[in-house]
Amino acid sequence: MYSGNYSFALRIIRRSKWQSFFTMFGIIAGIVSVVTVISLGQGIKQQIVQQVSQLGSDLVTVRPGNVVTRDKNGDIVEVNPNYAYGFGSGSLSEDDVDAIASSDNLADFSAISLLNSGASSGDETYNSGFVLGTDVNFPSIINQEVEFGSYFTTGEQTRSVVVIGKRVAEQLFKENVPIGQSLTIRGQEFIVRGVFEEFASGILGQGIDLNSGIYAPRTQLNSVAPQSTQLVRVLVRPDQPANTDKLVKQIDTKITKLHGGQKDFAVIRQEETIQITGDILNKLTGLIAGIAAISLLVGGIGIMNIMLVSVSERTHEIGIRKAIGATNRQIRNQFMAEATMLGLIGGFWGIVLSYLVNYIIRITTELKPIILLEVIIFASVVAIIEGVIFGTIPAIKAARKNPIDALRNNA
Amino acid sequence: MPIISLKDVSKLYGFGDATTVALDEVNLDIEAGEFVAVMGPSGSGKTTLMNIIGLLDRPTHGQYKLSNRAVEKLRPGQRAKARRDRIGFVFQSFNLLPKLNVLDNVALPLVYRGVRPVKRLKRAADLLERVGLEDRQYFMPNALSGGQIQRAAIARALVNDPQIIIADEPTGNLDSISSLVVMELLSELNKTGNTVLMVTHNPELTRYADRAVYMHDGAIVHDQKTAKGQIPQLAKKTMQLFPRRSEEDDLAGVSAMMELLPQKDGSKAKKTKSKKAKKKSRVKHKVKSTKDKDV
Numbered sequence: 170m171y172s173g174n175y176s177f178a179l180r181i182i183r184r185s186k187w188q189s190f191f192t193m194f195g196i197i198a199g200i201v202s203v204v205t206v207i208s209l210g211q212g213i214k215q216q217i218v219q220q221v222s223q224l225g226s227d228l229v230t231v232r233p234g235n236v237v238t239r240d241k242n243g244d245i246v247e248v249n250p251n252y253a254y255g256f257g258s259g260s261l262s263e264d265d266v267d268a269i270a271s272s273d274n275l276a277d278f279s280a281i282s283l284l285n286s287g288a289s290s291g292d293e294t295y296n297s298g299f300v301l302g303t304d305v306n307f308p309s310i311i312n313q314e315v316e317f318g319s320y321f322t323t324g325e326q327t328r329s330v331v332v333i334g335k336r337v338a339e340q341l342f343k344e345n346v347p348i349g350q351s352l353t354i355r356g357q358e359f360i361v362r363g364v365f366e367e368f369a370s371g372i373l374g375q376g377i378d379l380n381s382g383i384y385a386p387r388t389q390l391n392s393v394a395p396q397s398t399q400l401v402r403v404l405v406r407p408d409q410p411a412n413t414d415k416l417v418k419q420i421d422t423k424i425t426k427l428h429g430g431q432k433d434f435a436v437i438r439q440e441e442t443i444q445i446t447g448d449i450l451n452k453l454t455g456l457i458a459g460i461a462a463i464s465l466l467v468g469g470i471g472i473m474n475i476m477l478v479s480v481s482e483r484t485h486e487i488g489i490r491k492a493i494g495a496t497n498r499q500i501r502n503q504f505m506a507e508a509t510m511l512g513l514i515g516g517f518w519g520i521v522l523s524y525l526v527n528y529i530i531r532i533t534t535e536l537k538p539i540i541l542l543e544v545i546i547f548a549s550v551v552a553i554i555e556g557v558i559f560g561t562i563p564a565i566k567a568a569r570k571n572p573i574d575a576l577r578n579n580a
Numbered sequence: 581m582p583i584i585s586l587k588d589v590s591k592l593y594g595f596g597d598a599t600t601v602a603l604d605e606v607n608l609d610i611e612a613g614e615f616v617a618v619m620g621p622s623g624s625g626k627t628t629l630m631n632i633i634g635l636l637d638r639p640t641h642g643q644y645k646l647s648n649r650a651v652e653k654l655r656p657g658q659r660a661k662a663r664r665d666r667i668g669f670v671f672q673s674f675n676l677l678p679k680l681n682v683l684d685n686v687a688l689p690l691v692y693r694g695v696r697p698v699k700r701l702k703r704a705a706d707l708l709e710r711v712g713l714e715d716r717q718y719f720m721p722n723a724l725s726g727g728q729i730q731r732a733a734i735a736r737a738l739v740n741d742p743q744i745i746i747a748d749e750p751t752g753n754l755d756s757i758s759s760l761v762v763m764e765l766l767s768e769l770n771k772t773g774n775t776v777l778m779v780t781h782n783p784e785l786t787r788y789a790d791r792a793v794y795m796h797d798g799a800i801v802h803d804q805k806t807a808k809g810q811i812p813q814l815a816k817k818t819m820q821l822f823p824r825r826s827e828e829d830d831l832a833g834v835s836a837m838m839e840l841l842p843q844k845d846g847s848k849a850k851k852t853k854s855k856k857a858k859k860k861s862r863v864k865h866k867v868k869s870t871k872d873k874d875v
Binding site: 173177180181184485486488489490491492493494495496497498499572573576579 | 676691740
């Protein structure tokens with residue numbers, strides 16, 4: 170039977186707008202942070218899935234460092250975060266590249282070396298990127314178009330030319346198409362001959378923005394900074410997708426042999442890349458969401474606090490209600506309704522604000538957070554449950570008041 | 581068979597040397613349909629008695645039977661239901677909920693009974709009409725005069741058709757005209773079959789009762805049947821006999837004394853009535869004159 174508890178609760182909440190707002194603030198903040206963190210994680214995952222379709226599912230990546238621990242079947246049992254994030258470095262050599270090049274079932278491959286260095290042009294210096302040594306196969310193997318100009322050709326592998334990412338063009342040259350201009354790496358002048366199309370984020374691994382990369386021929390970069398460049402990736406494509414497993418096994422065996430039996434590298438298929446980044450993301454998202462959830466808890470305690478105050482403020486009202494025949498249960502339900510309402514309204518505004526934050530993130534940053542329906546349902550349920558849980562103690566306190574004492578309390 | 585039956589009912593507060601006896605082995609039987617005025621000085625246990633009869637409080641010792649049913653055995657939920665369905669309270673301080681309008685206030689006991697919204701508002705509106713507040717339904721209590729609020733409170737007390745109306749100094753906060761209206765209402769309820777228990781300081785009001793009970797120090801010292809319309813002799817004297825503790829009691833004593841004065845000239849009841857009427861006309865006159873001024 171409808172008892173008007175909820176409409177009465179609404180009236181009470183409306184009557185003390187500010188008090189109610191501050192009470193609900195904890196819940197609102199908690200929901201916004203949890204929803205935003207999870208949405209960001211979701212958005213990044215979504216981007217990774219898109220990259221897979223860009224890179225093709227048969228692409229095999231050889232990376233330095235023991236990124237993953239595998240079981241006997243070759244399935245990943247653990248991701249080692251020390252190696253999984255960023256480029257990693259140090260354990261691949263030219264011998265490994267040669268070994269890969271001599272594999273069977275190999276259609277194409279591209280080795281990439283890293284020089285962790287900036288560049289300068291005239292008075293401008295650019296220090297927020299990196300230089301990658303690549304070969305002519307690079308754009309085709311990662312399926313990336315050069316938007317302006319063109320990539321260097323086989324004949325240019327020993328010449329001082331570079332193709333740059335968008336961010337470099339904007340930040341070092343302050344223009345979109347700086348073709349023909351030059352930049353200096355380690356005292357060597359390189360001519361810009363192309364600008365890449367915008368890269369999707371994290372193609373070579375999590376935490377790498379290829380848009381801020383400078384792409385030079387690997388042979389030329391080696392001669393400019395011979396001791397400083399390091400092999401960070403070898404991208405391999407099998408002749409047929411069906412041969413991917415065979416190829417992976419081959420490469421793995423060959424390099425293990427070259428490294429004296431030590432697994433200080435990883436051969437990773439494309440779907441495993443998703444697994445790895447997903448794993449890192451889940452850990453990260455989980456951690457931050459966990460921290461954000463604390464504010465949800467605090468929000469709930471805020472509700473409890475205000476309800477306790479409300480109960481003692483309204484002792485006389487409770488007395489009147491009991492005198493005219495309210496049972497303990499009816500009094501309890503009334504205060505439960507109020508707490509639930511606070512949670513519900515807080516949850517509603519939390520969700521509204523989450524969408525607003527999502528929108529702001531989308532228009533101000535590169536990130537594309539995705540608010541899943543499940544998360545919204547979860548947030549609403551959490552908000553209501555919080556109202557119920559944290560409203561219980563005050564409501565029981567209200568219900569147990571002795572009618573005559575409550576009636577005498579004429580505040 | 582009495583509707584209310586108290587046997588050796590005591591109520592103690594505190595413990596050890598600080599124990600106060602609010603009720604001292606009270607025995608009281610009230611038949612259905614009676615109008616009982618309970619009198620006595622402050623602290624004599626009148627309100628405690630009302631609260632125990634009204635199931636708001638529990639006696640420390642003794643037995644209380646409501647309609648021949650021992651109340652001690654009731655669980656809290658059953659007590660609340662008995663309060664809801666069988667007893668209507670009218671308080672000195674009205675005790676309407678300030679956050680609800682008059683109609684919602686009157687309908688509140690029906691909420692706890694589980695009556696559907698439309699039905700309960702209809703019933704509340706009927707009762708407001710009965711107490712003459714049909715045009716004040718949507719007013720908030722703080723927009724009404726004391727007399728109007730008390731009438732609304734009476735409507736609330738009646739909304740569940742209770743057998744017993746407990747009025748604890750219903751006119752204590754009202755001027756004489758409003759008091760009159762409220763008393764007439766209670767009297768009318770009594771005529772239609774309700775048992776009315778009323779605590780009062782004002783001996784004049786015992787005229788509406790057909791029984792007067794006098795209390796002192798937690799005990800019933802005198803219990804007297806009276807004819808309706810008569811102020812029992814003792815009612816007047818009681819106020820002077822018992823030691824007074826508060827200003828309120830002094831005032832009640834004074835009013836009792838004033839009642840005694842015209843007794844020499846003849847019938848007191850008529851006299852007081854005419855006095856009341858005079859007062860009424862005086863106030864009306866006042867209102868009129870101020871109105872004239874405004875014009």
